[in-house]
Amino acid sequence: MLAMSYRGPYRVRTVDKPMPEVLHPEDAIVRVTRSCICGSDLHLYHGMVPDTRVGSTFGHEFTGIVEEVGPLVQKLKVGDQVLVPFNVACGKCNFCKQGLYGNCHESNPMATAVGGIFGYSHTAGGYDGGQAEYVRVPYADVGPTIIPPEMDPDDAVLLTDVVPTGYQAAEMGGIKEGDTVIVFGAGPIGIMAARCAWFFGAARVIIIDHIDYRLAFAKNYAKCEAYNFKEMADPVVFLKKTTDWYGADVCIDCVGCEAEGNTLQTFSGRVMLMQAGSATALQWAINSVKKGGIVSVVGVYGPPYNFVPIGNVLNKGITIRANQSAPKRLMLKLIDHVLSGRLDPKGLITHRVPLKEVPDAYRLFSSKLDNCIKTVLIP
Amino acid sequence: MKPTNEDYKNIPGWGIDADPENEPTYPIKNYTGDDHNRIHYERSPQQPLTVEILLSTERPGPTAVFGTSVPPTGLSGTIRRYAFRNSEDRYRHWIPLILADRINVFEGLIDDIRTGHLPNLFKERGLGMEWKHNRIAVLTKVAFAALAGAALMISVKRKK
Numbered sequence: 001m002l003a004m005s006y007r008g009p010y011r012v013r014t015v016d017k018p019m020p021e022v023l024h025p026e027d028a029i030v031r032v033t034r035s036c037i038c039g040s041d042l043h044l045y046h047g048m049v050p051d052t053r054v055g056s057t058f059g060h061e062f063t064g065i066v067e068e069v070g071p072l073v074q075k076l077k078v079g080d081q082v083l084v085p086f087n088v089a090c091g092k093c094n095f096c097k098q099g100l101y102g103n104c105h106e107s108n109p110m111a112t113a114v115g116g117i118f119g120y121s122h123t124a125g126g127y128d129g130g131q132a133e134y135v136r137v138p139y140a141d142v143g144p145t146i147i148p149p150e151m152d153p154d155d156a157v158l159l160t161d162v163v164p165t166g167y168q169a170a171e172m173g174g175i176k177e178g179d180t181v182i183v184f185g186a187g188p189i190g191i192m193a194a195r196c197a198w199f200f201g202a203a204r205v206i207i208i209d210h211i212d213y214r215l216a217f218a219k220n221y222a223k224c225e226a227y228n229f230k231e232m233a234d235p236v237v238f239l240k241k242t243t244d245w246y247g248a249d250v251c252i253d254c255v256g257c258e259a260e261g262n263t264l265q266t267f268s269g270r271v272m273l274m275q276a277g278s279a280t281a282l283q284w285a286i287n288s289v290k291k292g293g294i295v296s297v298v299g300v301y302g303p304p305y306n307f308v309p310i311g312n313v314l315n316k317g318i319t320i321r322a323n324q325s326a327p328k329r330l331m332l333k334l335i336d337h338v339l340s341g342r343l344d345p346k347g348l349i350t351h352r353v354p355l356k357e358v359p360d361a362y363r364l365f366s367s368k369l370d371n372c373i374k375t376v377l378i379p
Numbered sequence: 380m381k382p383t384n385e386d387y388k389n390i391p392g393w394g395i396d397a398d399p400e401n402e403p404t405y406p407i408k409n410y411t412g413d414d415h416n417r418i419h420y421e422r423s424p425q426q427p428l429t430v431e432i433l434l435s436t437e438r439p440g441p442t443a444v445f446g447t448s449v450p451p452t453g454l455s456g457t458i459r460r461y462a463f464r465n466s467e468d469r470y471r472h473w474i475p476l477i478l479a480d481r482i483n484v485f486e487g488l489i490d491d492i493r494t495g496h497l498p499n500l501f502k503e504r505g506l507g508m509e510w511k512h513n514r515i516a517v518l519t520k521v522a523f524a525a526l527a528g529a530a531l532m533i534s535v536k537r538k539k
Contacts, residue, residue, distance in 0.1 A: 013502070051479070053451075072424075303467060304473050366505075370512045
């Protein structure tokens with residue numbers, strides 16, 4: 001079968017790989033119909049995530065058709081059209097039982113800090129991902145959700161990660177009616193977080209980035225204010241000033257480890273790898289939120305450490321909430337938001353690329369060419 | 380897990396200020412108290428270990444399922460095995476893994492050549508897309524690279 005293959009930083013190609021097999025009685029084999037490139041895939045593509053092995057297949061946002069099921073699978077049958085959440089979750093451990101499907105304790109033997117994620121390095125369990133014609137899906141009764149017949153397939157594929165992660169980013173902010181919310185990062189997740197912030201009663205939503213076309217897209221899609229931090233002498237001072245010198249009620253970091261905007265962070269985190277990427281967005285979030293405010297983090301940071309102003313977290317009494325999202329926990333609610341027309345996930349998709357042209361798709365997204373917001377690979 | 384003080388409920392004031400409403404993890408986590416059972420929950424059957432899997436030292440054994448993609452091999456594999464002798468808390472876990480990743484790139488190139496596949500670096504790096512949409516930046520980079528190369532050559536020649 002055709003599959004994307006990582007060859008090193010900024011190098012990928014398609015290769016012919018053996019068909020995946022049922023390795024566990026709760027596995028399913030899914031024929032992929034759509035697969036996205038996620039912003040967090042770029043951390044892998046850029047060589048930022050430890051234990052990313054040459055020959056790995058990425059892809060944790062995909063939909064497909066069930067081709068085969070293991071003997072213990074009860075909820076799926078061959079031919080079902082499913083969307084597959086990005087995290088591998090057993091549904092039985094204490095974490096899954098409490099809704100923390102992104103923190104499953106039975107899906108990643110290679111690290112305890114992160115649960116299993118499809119196609120996201122051996123640090124996240126060593127699973128091949130969905131940027132392929134077929135993929136093995138463990139715990140098939142837990143994660144995969146049958147796509148409602150009336151749902152657009154493009155909406156379905158974005159329910160595997162972008163929508164739940166953006167939604168949970170806003171949810172973790174504990175937004176109260178009338179709150180001012182600042183979202184750092186106008187990528188697909190940031191745009192979705194800004195859009196979802198309104199669901200919780202925000203009175204003002206501001207998005208910060210440095211790429212003009214993305215800010216323009218976010219302003220239109222998420223109905224929010226959008227500002228380019230490269231046009232500011234000091235983004236934190238700007239954000240304080242625009243919130244009546246008080247700070248935002250909630251700040252959301254949707255950038256993670258490849259943030260721009262602070263020379264020291266960029267040099268120490270992205271050039272020298274002295275820390276796990278650049279923590280500029282998190283630093284700005286901590287310093288732009290009000291005293292007693294909430295900082296929500298869904299931007300991905302690698303192990304082991306980052307330079308963040310933890311003293312300010314203490315002195316300002318900030319609550320930090322962070323997690324990989326749990327699409328399964330949110331799925332019913334989000335399907336309702338999509339089917340009712342309140343959310344339009346497919347509106348984020350700007351490019352469709354055949355799987356065999358995967359190097360071009362990665363370059364397009366990585367270099368932010370041709371006004372790219374979201375790329376879908378079609379096997 | 381057995382408490383070290385089995386009589387803890389008789390400590391004066393035990394539990395008097397407990398407030399079930401004080402649950403800052405909600406709604407992300409639906410607290411049930413199951414955490415107190417630690418790892419004694421019902422597990423799915425164990426996936427057979429058919430390939431070499433490197434295990435975190437911070438857990439007692441493999442998880443019920445795991446990925447079997449790209450088992451460790453070669454020099455990078457040896458370094459990865461060393462890394463996994465150390466916990467996730469240690470730099471000596473993560474730095475060797477990054478080193479192994481970089482070595483693995485060269486191993487991949489050697490494997491390609493050995494199997495008669497000459498990698499098309501221009502295509503694998505998606506430079507055609509960059510050329511199509513960002514030609515000025517590509518030309519600028521090429522010009523800078525050429526200048527740097529020329530400067531290096533001149534410097535080497537002068538030393539001779």
